[in-house]
Amino acid sequence: MRDHQTARLDLPLPGETPLVHRAKSGDSEAFAQLYDAYVARVYRYIYFRVTEDAAAEDLTSQVFLKAWEGLDRYQMGGSPFVAWLYTIARNLVIDYYRTKKESVPLEEVHTLTHNETPVEEVEARFDLQAMRDALQFLTDEQQQVLILKFIAGLPNENIAQIMNKREGAVRALQMRALQTMAKYMEKKESL
Amino acid sequence: MTEFEQVLEKCLDDLEQGDSNVDECLARHPRHAAQLEPILLLATGLEQARALEPSATFKARARAKLTLHMQAHPRRSVGAVFAFWRFATSLAVIALALLATGTAYAQSALPGDLFYSWKLASERAWRAVSPDPIRTDLAIANRRIDEINAVLNDPVRGALALEGYQEVLIRLQVEFDAETLEQLLPQIEIELEPTEQLIPTLPLEPNTTSIPGLPLNATATPQPENMNTRLTELPEILPTISAPVIPTSQRPSTEPPNVIPTIEIPPLLP
Numbered sequence: 001m002r003d004h005q006t007a008r009l010d011l012p013l014p015g016e017t018p019l020v021h022r023a024k025s026g027d028s029e030a031f032a033q034l035y036d037a038y039v040a041r042v043y044r045y046i047y048f049r050v051t052e053d054a055a056a057e058d059l060t061s062q063v064f065l066k067a068w069e070g071l072d073r074y075q076m077g078g079s080p081f082v083a084w085l086y087t088i089a090r091n092l093v094i095d096y097y098r099t100k101k102e103s104v105p106l107e108e109v110h111t112l113t114h115n116e117t118p119v120e121e122v123e124a125r126f127d128l129q130a131m132r133d134a135l136q137f138l139t140d141e142q143q144q145v146l147i148l149k150f151i152a153g154l155p156n157e158n159i160a161q162i163m164n165k166r167e168g169a170v171r172a173l174q175m176r177a178l179q180t181m182a183k184y185m186e187k188k189e190s191l
Numbered sequence: 192m193t194e195f196e197q198v199l200e201k202c203l204d205d206l207e208q209g210d211s212n213v214d215e216c217l218a219r220h221p222r223h224a225a226q227l228e229p230i231l232l233l234a235t236g237l238e239q240a241r242a243l244e245p246s247a248t249f250k251a252r253a254r255a256k257l258t259l260h261m262q263a264h265p266r267r268s269v270g271a272v273f274a275f276w277r278f279a280t281s282l283a284v285i286a287l288a289l290l291a292t293g294t295a296y297a298q299s300a301l302p303g304d305l306f307y308s309w310k311l312a313s314e315r316a317w318r319a320v321s322p323d324p325i326r327t328d329l330a331i332a333n334r335r336i337d338e339i340n341a342v343l344n345d346p347v348r349g350a351l352a353l354e355g356y357q358e359v360l361i362r363l364q365v366e367f368d369a370e371t372l373e374q375l376l377p378q379i380e381i382e383l384e385p386t387e388q389l390i391p392t393l394p395l396e397p398n399t400t401s402i403p404g405l406p407l408n409a410t411a412t413p414q415p416e417n418m419n420t421r422l423t424e425l426p427e428i429l430p431t432i433s434a435p436v437i438p439t440s441q442r443p444s445t446e447p448p449n450v451i452p453t454i455e456i457p458p459l460l461p
Contacts, residue, residue, distance in 0.1 A: 028261035035257055043245040057245065061253040065260050128240060150237035172192075175199055182229040 013037040013081075020081050024071050031071075035064050038082050041152060042089050048135050048147050049093045059096060063089045079161045086148060087162050094140070134184050142177035149174055198223050202231055301341050302351035311355070325363065332359040 013019070013034070022030035042063050047056040066088050067074075074084050135143050141163065148159045156174075160167045192200075202216035213231045217224040297309035314331050321327040335356035342348040 024266075026266040028258070028265070031261065032254065032258065035254060039250055039253065040244050043249075044240065044243050047243060048240065057249045057253070060245065060249075061256055064253070064257050068257070068261055068266070069264065071266065127236070128243060131237065131240060146237060150234055151240045153238075153241065171200065175196055175203070178199075178203075178230045178233060182233045185233065186229055 016081055017076065020074070020076060023068075024074070024076075028068075031064075031068055034081065038085055039064070041082060042085050044151055045086055045089050045147055046093060048132050048151060049089075049143060050096060051132065051136060055096065059089065059092050062092055066092070079158055082152075083154065083158045083162055086152065086154070090144065090162065130185070130188070134181050134188070137184050138177055138181060141173055142180065145170055145173045146177045146181065195223055195226060199227060199230060202227060203234060206231065206234060301338055302348040302355070303342075303345070307351075328359050328363050332356055335359065 016034070016037075019030045019034055023034060039060065043056060043060045046059045046063070047053070050056050050059065063085055067085060070088075074081065135146065138146070144163055145159060148154045148162065149156070154162075156167045156170050160170045163170065165173075198220050202211075202220070205211040205216060206213070211219075213228070213235060216231060217227055220227060293306070293309060294313045297306035297313060300306040300310045314334070318324055318327045318331070335352050338352035339349055339356065342352060
């Protein structure tokens, strides 16, 4: 049971503190190691916040460029490094939607095809795509709490830090978001 | 929070802690099972999204881009920058402290002393920033008078002090017209009071060494009623001042050592 719990939580990288310390001192190799450790997590977060794969990749790349430039602002000993990366990612996503005047209609998202991928992968992608689409119907905060909680696997304490909310408020948001998303998916399946 | 929300929260906690799975939760709460099931399945479904991985191509491309960016924008160690500024600040503080201490110490220097030039430099700086240069000049003149009194027994150093005094007087003559000085007369009286107290005690004798062109009974007290006349006299007087030396033998034996028997201090406004 405990092993299962460990698997559910998005724990910090072992030896993260010295790596961050070295990166803050200008060690690019240390920062590259942090990139290797966290790029997938950041990508997943952004993937479910935007509807285009290319945008997800571009924003993920930008997160690490910005993190390198703003490393001085990261306070060691506070929230985990990955939580700081999620904060940068969140701001970039907000900027992305702010500058992206026109939104992609949902119908266009559904027509995305992956012709050259195996059948299993297409099915898996379909499920992911369905979740991605459903998430787009939630408010920004609801998306945040669900992605950070269930996909990023952060504890509520860190989510509250990232969203600048109290843990109780985060919990309430999570439950409301889950109910809304579940209702949407039920309706979608019944169509 | 409604009863259903409380149940949902408990089930989500149990799932997170790994204390139970979806089926166990539903079995524990049959009344809410229908409503709970899609939500709990969604929560576990979302967790499966953790298997999503960016493509290896993207990861390599983004890493290369990051490496180039880091090379183009190398970070300077915050510690090194902080240490540099700390060192620079410490150095500046030490330099300021030395300057302040040295300047304060130099104020008591007498002509010929090591710090005397420092004292003169600080006076120049004082005068440069002073909002009232006349008053400053008068204060400086008084300092020179004090120095003359302090080095009475050393003709060389006395000459240096007198030279400094003359410089102040010339400045006052050159830079300010008689009318201005006349307006400032009360200040002049105040400024020269200490000198006035000293000078009248001098046993001025006609046959002792005196500065050519100066009246022997001149004092530091300005005379308001004929000030303009005296101002015009000063340029003629000052160039003729010679080294104010008097042989010790000519000095009256009863004379106290802290008076100025041989130097007739020209009054500021003769």
